[in-house]
Amino acid sequence: MSISPLPQAAERLRAQGRLLDLTESNPTRCDFHYDEVRILAALADQRNLAYVADPRGLEAARAAVRAYYLARGVEVSLENIWLTASTSEAYSHLFRLLADPGARVHAPQPGYPLFDLLAGLNDLELAGYALRYDAAWELDWTDLENALTPQSRALLLLNPNNPTGSYLRAGEWPRLQAWAARHGLALIVDEVFFDYSLGDDPNRLRDATANPAALTFILSGLSKVAALPQMKLGWMLLAGPQDQAAAAARRLELILDTYLSVSAPVQNAAAALLETAPAIQAQIRLRLAANLRALDAALASLPHVSRFAIEGGWYAILRLPRLHRDDEWARRLLEHDAVYLHPGHFYNFQMEGCLVLSLLPPEADFQAGISRLLDRVAAEVAGA
Numbered sequence: 001m002s003i004s005p006l007p008q009a010a011e012r013l014r015a016q017g018r019l020l021d022l023t024e025s026n027p028t029r030c031d032f033h034y035d036e037v038r039i040l041a042a043l044a045d046q047r048n049l050a051y052v053a054d055p056r057g058l059e060a061a062r063a064a065v066r067a068y069y070l071a072r073g074v075e076v077s078l079e080n081i082w083l084t085a086s087t088s089e090a091y092s093h094l095f096r097l098l099a100d101p102g103a104r105v106h107a108p109q110p111g112y113p114l115f116d117l118l119a120g121l122n123d124l125e126l127a128g129y130a131l132r133y134d135a136a137w138e139l140d141w142t143d144l145e146n147a148l149t150p151q152s153r154a155l156l157l158l159n160p161n162n163p164t165g166s167y168l169r170a171g172e173w174p175r176l177q178a179w180a181a182r183h184g185l186a187l188i189v190d191e192v193f194f195d196y197s198l199g200d201d202p203n204r205l206r207d208a209t210a211n212p213a214a215l216t217f218i219l220s221g222l223s224k225v226a227a228l229p230q231m232k233l234g235w236m237l238l239a240g241p242q243d244q245a246a247a248a249a250r251r252l253e254l255i256l257d258t259y260l261s262v263s264a265p266v267q268n269a270a271a272a273l274l275e276t277a278p279a280i281q282a283q284i285r286l287r288l289a290a291n292l293r294a295l296d297a298a299l300a301s302l303p304h305v306s307r308f309a310i311e312g313g314w315y316a317i318l319r320l321p322r323l324h325r326d327d328e329w330a331r332r333l334l335e336h337d338a339v340y341l342h343p344g345h346f347y348n349f350q351m352e353g354c355l356v357l358s359l360l361p362p363e364a365d366f367q368a369g370i371s372r373l374l375d376r377v378a379a380e381v382a383g384a
């Protein structure tokens with residue numbers, strides 16, 4: 001996804017060591033302390049010398065994924081766990097499974113920009129449905145109903161959403177399930193950021209596998225769960241009415257068997273890598289909270305900029321004065337202040353003046369970036 005020409009200018013500034021990158025969401029570049037000895041030792045495994053082809057993935061790795069869900073109170077059988085090289089790859093497999101070229105899949109707006117590309121690469125049409133903000137983000141049912149056509153095949157849900165950080169509500173889940181079943185749609189629930197909540201809320205959907213009325217796939221992976229995107233291990237959980245799930249499993253088996261794309265080393269290391277997750281997640285949560293506190297402290301002095309409420313995830317969203325469009329704010333910040341942020345339209349925001357920033361960067365960089373951002377807004381407001 002390109003928001004040209006900003007990335008090129010950002011790369012130039014980065015090469016000069018001048019960029020304050022508030023889009024950074026690669027955890028391996030954010031000064032966290034990984035358990036390097038354990039991670040590297042997990043990859044030196046005698047079992048890596050053997051090739052065992054299993055379309056679902058090696059049983060030991062699936063057992064590690066199962067244990068991760070059990071710790072969350074979610075029970076899933078080994079048979080319903082399918083390993084992939086990434087969550088992104090899982091989307092592609094599911095799009096192939098569920099839809100023929102020209103069919104429609106529905107994704108939230110604002111939402112994760114990669115969906116446009118993933119749908120396009122699979123010759124599908126991506127239709128947005130709105131999340132509306134009124135103190136919290138809520139799914140707009142009317143918008144969802146209106147976008148539905150006979151070509152609709154799947155509804156993408158994010159729990160929590162990227163970038164809004166809003167979780168699905170447990171109370172909404174039976175309605176979503178019934179709605180999807182009525183219209184013959186599958187549900188794809190992306191939970192890559194599930195563990196990064198900013199507080200506990202009993203109303204959140206915790207178990208998307210429970211009592212499914214529609215064919216349901218839950219997606220996640222090491223990329224966010226263990227902050228190890230370079231390891232390339234994702235997974236899907238399959239749930240649904242028995243006959244539909246069995247039919248989907250037969251076809252998934254064929255698709256995954258065609259690629260067998262997950263390497264033995266990462267599968268054999270999966271249990272050990274997942275054991276490192278709690279420690280790295282704890283560091284990340286501390287960083288997210290510290291950066292959010294710094295952001296709120298800085299915003300207190302500038303009433304022209306507001307922040308949307310967040311429940312979790314790695315991002316914050318700001319609303320700037322409507323002196324400029326969001327991409328113009330982003331351009332000015334990059335050119336004049338060497339601060340790189342994503343304009344809201346990159347995430348398909350329908351409202352103007354939104355900027356999305358990552359809460360992951362090291363605290364000093366984050367604070368310097370925020371300070372320049374707010375100085376720019378204050379200067380432009382004063383000059384307007």
Ligand SMILES: Cc1ncc(COP(=O)(O)O)c(C=O)c1O
Pocket residue numbers: 085086087088089112158162190192220221222223229233234
């Ligand atoms: C919502 C969401 N889903 C999926 C992914 C991709 O994860 P993976 O690295 O497993 O492909 C990302 C990456 O940022 C994401 O934000």
